Amino acid sequence: MMNERVGLLTQAAAPTTAESALAARLGLPLVLPAELQPGNPEFYLCIDVDGLSLHCQEQNGMRGVTVNFDNHTLDRRAKDALRQQNLIKAIGLKKHVIPRVLDCTAGLGSDAFLLARAGCEVTLLERNAIVHALLEDGMQRAVHGSPQTGEAVSRMRLLFADFANYAANLDSFDVVYLDPMYPLRHKSAKSKKSMYLLQRLLDEADEDEEVLTLALQRASSRVVIKRAKQSPNYGNRQPDISFKGSSSRFDVYLAC
Numbered sequence: 001m002m003n004e005r006v007g008l009l010t011q012a013a014a015p016t017t018a019e020s021a022l023a024a025r026l027g028l029p030l031v032l033p034a035e036l037q038p039g040n041p042e043f044y045l046c047i048d049v050d051g052l053s054l055h056c057q058e059q060n061g062m063r064g065v066t067v068n069f070d071n072h073t074l075d076r077r078a079k080d081a082l083r084q085q086n087l088i089k090a091i092g093l094k095k096h097v098i099p100r101v102l103d104c105t106a107g108l109g110s111d112a113f114l115l116a117r118a119g120c121e122v123t124l125l126e127r128n129a130i131v132h133a134l135l136e137d138g139m140q141r142a143v144h145g146s147p148q149t150g151e152a153v154s155r156m157r158l159l160f161a162d163f164a165n166y167a168a169n170l171d172s173f174d175v176v177y178l179d180p181m182y183p184l185r186h187k188s189a190k191s192k193k194s195m196y197l198l199q200r201l202l203d204e205a206d207e208d209e210e211v212l213t214l215a216l217q218r219a220s221s222r223v224v225i226k227r228a229k230q231s232p233n234y235g236n237r238q239p240d241i242s243f244k245g246s247s248s249r250f251d252v253y254l255a256c
């Protein structure tokens, strides 16, 4: 199916094999730089030496979003008392307890990567084809990155699937993790440009109580849901434990 909001930018009238293959797989029109018009397409993907990137024409001054696990911010987060971080505490990781995690809302994979850096085997589900392609590309390049990054990514397994439809095909995991999209905030209030671009692309806020019920059926230990600090409880269900940070919190629902 053709995605009308996204194109794939090619530099020459004869696209590369990689460009043609990706355009065909994602159902995207190939666009030459001279054919870009304001807002048409709204977004474009681009393949270059740095990998696959997503650009928003309205944010022309902004660099594109690429999944790069070998970056300073993630590396600092991974080294900086990783086990003291709320995400890691919320999943219940301890010295001799390394949970197997299902990340139902993979996005650009940062949270899953930190879990993998902490030693967890992580299965990631992403339902949006563009986001899935960005993440898949980042994971493939990470194999050639630093040894710690490559080792962590080898513990990550990515699937293109919607958790709500795919849950019945999955085994049980120790922990099921959900990070639903927050409602779109104005650019000036954005915490991270990559998440802002994702919010614009997906233009959705996920809140489905059924998903929490499904998640609890797949978790043998707990379900962890990331929320914005001030957000109401997911599906109005009171968590058993909550780990609060400066801008977000991790709500824990114990499986019984």
Ligand SMILES: C[S@@+](CC[C@H](N)C(=O)[O-])C[C@H]1O[C@@H](n2cnc3c(N)ncnc32)[C@H](O)[C@@H]1O
Residues within 6 Å of the ligand: 104, 105, 106, 107, 108, 109, 110, 111, 112, 125, 126, 127, 128, 131, 161, 162, 163, 164, 179, 180, 181, 182, 198, 202, 206
């Ligand atoms: C807020 S982002 C997740 C960010 C991620 N935790 C990270 O560290 O980059 C939410 C992502 O979950 C995906 N998503 C939402 N509901 C989903 C579902 N039911 N199944 C699979 N993916 C889903 C969206 O397409 C989006 O890419």
